[in-house]
Amino acid sequence: MTLKKKKSNLYLGDRQPLNTAGKIGLGFSYAALICWTIAIIWPICQMIVSSFNGMQQEYIVMNGGFSFSIEHFEYLFTDTLYPKWMLNTIFISVSTAFITLLFVSFTGFAYSRYRFKGRKASLMTIMLIQTIPSFAGLTAYFTMYSIISDVMPFFSRQMMLILIYSAGGIAGNTFILKGYLDSISMELDDAAKIDGCSNLKVYRLIILPIARPMLAIIALWSFLGPFMDYLLPKVILTNPEAYTLAAGLFTFINDKENMNEPAFAAGGLLIAVPTVILFTVLQKQLISGLASGAVK
Amino acid sequence: MDQKLYDYIGNSYKRKNLYLQEVADLENEIARTKDRKTKAALKAKLVALLKSKDLHEYVKSLREYEEREKAFLEQLKQDSEAYKASFTSDNKKVNTLKMRYFKATKEEEFYKPYVDLCYDAEVKYKSAFVIFEQMKEVIDHLESNLKDLAEAKVSAKNKNPQKESEGKKAYKVKKAEVDKQYKISLKKLKEKKKEGLISNKALENEKRQLIAKKKKDISILANSLIPSKYYKEVVENKTYETTKAVKQKLAVIDDNESNVLRTVPSEVESNLAGRALATCWLPGLGQYLNGQTTKMWLFLMGSFFIYCIAIPYAFGFGNYQAEGLKSLVTLANGTSKLNKSMIFMVEGIIALFMILLGIGIFIISYIDVKHVAKNIVKGIRPKNWFETKRGIFEEGFPYLVSLPAFIVILFIVIVPLSTTILLSFTNMDPKHQSKFQWAGLKNYLELATAEGMIGTVFWAILGWTLIWTFVATTFAIVIGFGLALLTNNERIKGKGFFRGVFILPWAIPGFISIMFFGIMFARQGILTQILNNITGLTLDIKNNPIQTRIVLILMQGWLGSAYVFLLSTGVLQAIPADLYEAAQIDGATSWQRLAKITLPIVLFQTAPLLIGQYTFNFNNFSIIYLFNGGGPFNPTIYGNLAGSTDILISYIYKLTMDNQQQAVGAAVTMIISLALMIFTFIGFKNSKAFKED
Numbered sequence: 001m002t003l004k005k006k007k008s009n010l011y012l013g014d015r016q017p018l019n020t021a022g023k024i025g026l027g028f029s030y031a032a033l034i035c036w037t038i039a040i041i042w043p044i045c046q047m048i049v050s051s052f053n054g055m056q057q058e059y060i061v062m063n064g065g066f067s068f069s070i071e072h073f074e075y076l077f078t079d080t081l082y083p084k085w086m087l088n089t090i091f092i093s094v095s096t097a098f099i100t101l102l103f104v105s106f107t108g109f110a111y112s113r114y115r116f117k118g119r120k121a122s123l124m125t126i127m128l129i130q131t132i133p134s135f136a137g138l139t140a141y142f143t144m145y146s147i148i149s150d151v152m153p154f155f156s157r158q159m160m161l162i163l164i165y166s167a168g169g170i171a172g173n174t175f176i177l178k179g180y181l182d183s184i185s186m187e188l189d190d191a192a193k194i195d196g197c198s199n200l201k202v203y204r205l206i207i208l209p210i211a212r213p214m215l216a217i218i219a220l221w222s223f224l225g226p227f228m229d230y231l232l233p234k235v236i237l238t239n240p241e242a243y244t245l246a247a248g249l250f251t252f253i254n255d256k257e258n259m260n261e262p263a264f265a266a267g268g269l270l271i272a273v274p275t276v277i278l279f280t281v282l283q284k285q286l287i288s289g290l291a292s293g294a295v296k
Numbered sequence: 297m298d299q300k301l302y303d304y305i306g307n308s309y310k311r312k313n314l315y316l317q318e319v320a321d322l323e324n325e326i327a328r329t330k331d332r333k334t335k336a337a338l339k340a341k342l343v344a345l346l347k348s349k350d351l352h353e354y355v356k357s358l359r360e361y362e363e364r365e366k367a368f369l370e371q372l373k374q375d376s377e378a379y380k381a382s383f384t385s386d387n388k389k390v391n392t393l394k395m396r397y398f399k400a401t402k403e404e405e406f407y408k409p410y411v412d413l414c415y416d417a418e419v420k421y422k423s424a425f426v427i428f429e430q431m432k433e434v435i436d437h438l439e440s441n442l443k444d445l446a447e448a449k450v451s452a453k454n455k456n457p458q459k460e461s462e463g464k465k466a467y468k469v470k471k472a473e474v475d476k477q478y479k480i481s482l483k484k485l486k487e488k489k490k491e492g493l494i495s496n497k498a499l500e501n502e503k504r505q506l507i508a509k510k511k512k513d514i515s516i517l518a519n520s521l522i523p524s525k526y527y528k529e530v531v532e533n534k535t536y537e538t539t540k541a542v543k544q545k546l547a548v549i550d551d552n553e554s555n556v557l558r559t560v561p562s563e564v565e566s567n568l569a570g571r572a573l574a575t576c577w578l579p580g581l582g583q584y585l586n587g588q589t590t591k592m593w594l595f596l597m598g599s600f601f602i603y604c605i606a607i608p609y610a611f612g613f614g615n616y617q618a619e620g621l622k623s624l625v626t627l628a629n630g631t632s633k634l635n636k637s638m639i640f641m642v643e644g645i646i647a648l649f650m651i652l653l654g655i656g657i658f659i660i661s662y663i664d665v666k667h668v669a670k671n672i673v674k675g676i677r678p679k680n681w682f683e684t685k686r687g688i689f690e691e692g693f694p695y696l697v698s699l700p701a702f703i704v705i706l707f708i709v710i711v712p713l714s715t716t717i718l719l720s721f722t723n724m725d726p727k728h729q730s731k732f733q734w735a736g737l738k739n740y741l742e743l744a745t746a747e748g749m750i751g752t753v754f755w756a757i758l759g760w761t762l763i764w765t766f767v768a769t770t771f772a773i774v775i776g777f778g779l780a781l782l783t784n785n786e787r788i789k790g791k792g793f794f795r796g797v798f799i800l801p802w803a804i805p806g807f808i809s810i811m812f813f814g815i816m817f818a819r820q821g822i823l824t825q826i827l828n829n830i831t832g833l834t835l836d837i838k839n840n841p842i843q844t845r846i847v848l849i850l851m852q853g854w855l856g857s858a859y860v861f862l863l864s865t866g867v868l869q870a871i872p873a874d875l876y877e878a879a880q881i882d883g884a885t886s887w888q889r890l891a892k893i894t895l896p897i898v899l900f901q902t903a904p905l906l907i908g909q910y911t912f913n914f915n916n917f918s919i920i921y922l923f924n925g926g927g928p929f930n931p932t933i934y935g936n937l938a939g940s941t942d943i944l945i946s947y948i949y950k951l952t953m954d955n956q957q958q959a960v961g962a963a964v965t966m967i968i969s970l971a972l973m974i975f976t977f978i979g980f981k982n983s984k985a986f987k988e989d
Contacts, residue, residue: 137712167708279803
């Protein structure tokens with residue numbers, strides 16, 4: 001008995017025991033963390049609750065009572081264009097990611113591996129171009145679209161959007177990929193060249209496999225872009241049938257006719273769940289993609 | 297004129313043209329002598345020499361050679377026609393190679409006696425000799441392999457069921473043997489493992505090797521014993537030999553030929569100085585005169601672009617509506633009512649870029665011709681197509697692969713951007729939608745002097761934009777960094793949970809959170825109700841400028857802190873613990889450790905990304921527009937163009953999209969773009985990524 005009692009009094013941690021001030025500090029830390037946790041979780045919970053609340057109508061209000069129902073989700077898929085918007089967004093996202101990747105994998109390779117005339121100047125130029133918000137050319141996009149679609153009638157507004165997204169992404173992503181490839185030794189390329197690889201073969205056999213993680217991240221960011229963007233779809237796409245999710249969902253809270261806030265919450269939830277899973281699982285990789293372009 | 301000739305690495309060669317040698321010697325002597333009298337005499341001698349050129353022994357023999365060569369070439373043409381008729385095989389590849397060989401044998405024979413006469417003959421002789429020596433083997437290789445290929449194909453078609461089944465039987469027997477062998481080896485291995493001679497991992501490795509060996513053995517057996525598989529492999533093999541292997545062999549010959557070109561200098565009489573300038577009007581012509589035929593075709597394509605596409609377009613032909621370059625001046629004024637100034641402007645800009653591209657082609661062609669011509673005079677022969685192609689794929693590779701990207705950027709980014717730049721100097725407003733005119737600096741002056749309906753609003757909005765950018769971003773950074781510090785405390789438990797929660801605002805698409813906050817902060821919204829209950833006031837956040845602004849900043853703190861949290865957590869975790877231990881031993885307080893170790897490291901490593909956060913918020917259209925549409929409106933200060941929380945970017949949106957004030961919108965866009973560019977330029981000029989190059 002005595003032995004056990006003694007043991008419980010023993011201090012066995014490898015850190016110094018906390019004094020009173022330290023304990024109070026620790027208490028405050030916990031308090032701050034818990035407060036912020038609540039600040040984050042509460043609105044999210046509200047969104048989840050209202051999307052499943054059958055008692056809410058049109059406007060989300062407090063004290064409206066709660067009864068579990070999935071009517072808002074049913075409404076989304078049966079009475080609105082939500083499924084269409086989903087498909088539109090996926091189409092635009094996949095195309096954007098694909099085109100961006102196609103261009104960027106080459107330009108990143110060229111800028112990282114070759115010293116050519118005009119390299120530094122063009123690097124600086126693309127860097128500066130990248131800072132200009134993509135809707136600086138908004139007025140011109142309309143005119144260009146009207147010209148192109150008149151010459152080529154199959155050219156849709158969505159295609160215009162894809163082109164704008166992918167062209168806008170080339171500059172920044174080239175920089176990111178260049179930063180990543182720069183950190184990989186050139187000896188690999190040289191060895192391959194000595195063994196008789198042409199430039200294209202070096203690209204295909206050496207660079208592509210090595211850059212795959214970063215290419216995946218670039219593809220992912222380009223894929224997510226259209227999901228997050230509201231402005232360009234809203235401006236470029238005029239037909240609600242062609243809307244992306246962001247532009248479409250806004251009509252639920254902005255349009256007097258379509259006003260349905262719980263449906264917005266439900267629709268938003270459906271987008272948020274996959275992105276949250278994605279971002280949580282891949283947070284390190286996603287951040288490294290951003291960092292390698294800037295820090296290195 | 298130089299007394300000697302040089303190749304590309306500077307080796308010098310004696311001139312073979314004795315006449316030119318004499319001229320060069322004389323010129324050289326004239327330059328060297330200082331005595332006037334001798335100089336005059338030498339000059340007279342030179343003039344006499346130049347005059348009596350046709351009487352010069354060497355020139356005579358050279359002329360004779362040239363005549364004979366002409367006759368020989370004529371003869372060769374006839375001979376090769378005759379030779380062509382004698383071809384038996386209808387394989388094009390074989391025939392072209394045979395023709396090359398045939399010509400080379402004749403050339404070798406003809407040029408051999410003239411090798412000492414002039415370098416042109418020497419180069420032709422040597423090139424022909426290379427082909428004469430090496431082509432035979434390639435042709436033989438190709439022909440024999442083609443024969444084998446045809447045979448194998450026939451055999452593969454004519455299946456013999458009896459042989460096939462026999463082969464399969466034999467294959468089965470052998471395969472069983474291999475299997476048996478494999479099992480025995482595996483058993484041995486396992487015994488070894490049991491005895492404890494090898495480890496588990498070694499067993500795995502050996503097993504993998506055994507399996508690989510077994511597979512290989514079996515496939516060899518199948519290919520050698522079963523006729524159908526055997527012929528299939530033969531066909532594959534021979535196809536490779538007749539295509540890729542031959543290609544490689546030909547590349548070796550090309551390489552040797554180019555080696556001849558590099559080691560035999562050129563020798564010409566004229567100095568070709570005017571060639572580049574004289575031919576600059578037609579890219580391709582100079583290349584033709586330099587003897588680079590394939591390059592000529594490439595540049596002729598450039599000429600085609602210039603003369604058949606760019607220039608006509610610039611003059612208005614083939615335009616969608618406009619009049620080419622001229623439309624940039626007129627902006628559709630004075631043309632049909634249906635024509636729009638905007639279209640004229642865009643087409644004018646496209647015409648302008650086409651012309652610029654054309655000028656680029658002119659310049660490249662001029663430089664190329666000048667460079668090659670200069671080299672010819674010096675002794676360096678122009679590259680043949682094989683070498684040019686190689687050069688394009690090596691030195692030109694980066695241009696080649698980034699060209700598509702540049703074209704896309706040109707049309708989707710640069711052209712619209714130029715349009716916006718030009719647009720900011722016009723008067724496109726609600727009254728001038730379809731037709732507008734140049735207005736000079738009017739828009740900028742209006743903005744700068746805070747005059748007119750738009751100018752006054754601009755400064756008020758700029759002020760709020762700067763406050764918003766600074767306060768909201770700093771707030772988010774402070775929260776994010778503070779949270780990262782707190783969660784990184786080693787005594788805090790449940791780190792994983794906290795971290796998981798804190799990145800949620802980053803993981804949820806921003807527009808969803810913003811719109812939902814917008815709902816909750818509406819007059820009847822949940823958060824407004826709660827705040828009302830707590831404070832006892834009746835808040836009307838979305839109609840009160842100050843309240844909206846505060847809520848916006850708080851929201852950005854909520855949204856933006858997650859990203860900063862993520863960044864700084866990453867950096868904090870990477871700081872080695874011994875830094876802190878050392879500091880502690882030296883008696884640093886925890887405050888000092890934070891200020892002298894943690895802060896500098898985190899700030900230094902995340903600085904570019906944090907700067908990025910400031911520019912991001914400067915342009916953070918979504919939060920302003922989606923939360924409250926830039927409102928509430930306050931006509932006394934902002935007129936009816938903007939609301940009191942509008943930042944420049946949402947102001948531009950309203951100007952351009954809602955109020956048709958495109959010209960002023962463009963001017964504001966230019967101002968913020970310039971500001972952002974300068975900001976980023978300063979940031980990136982000092983970044984490592986740029987300095988290292």
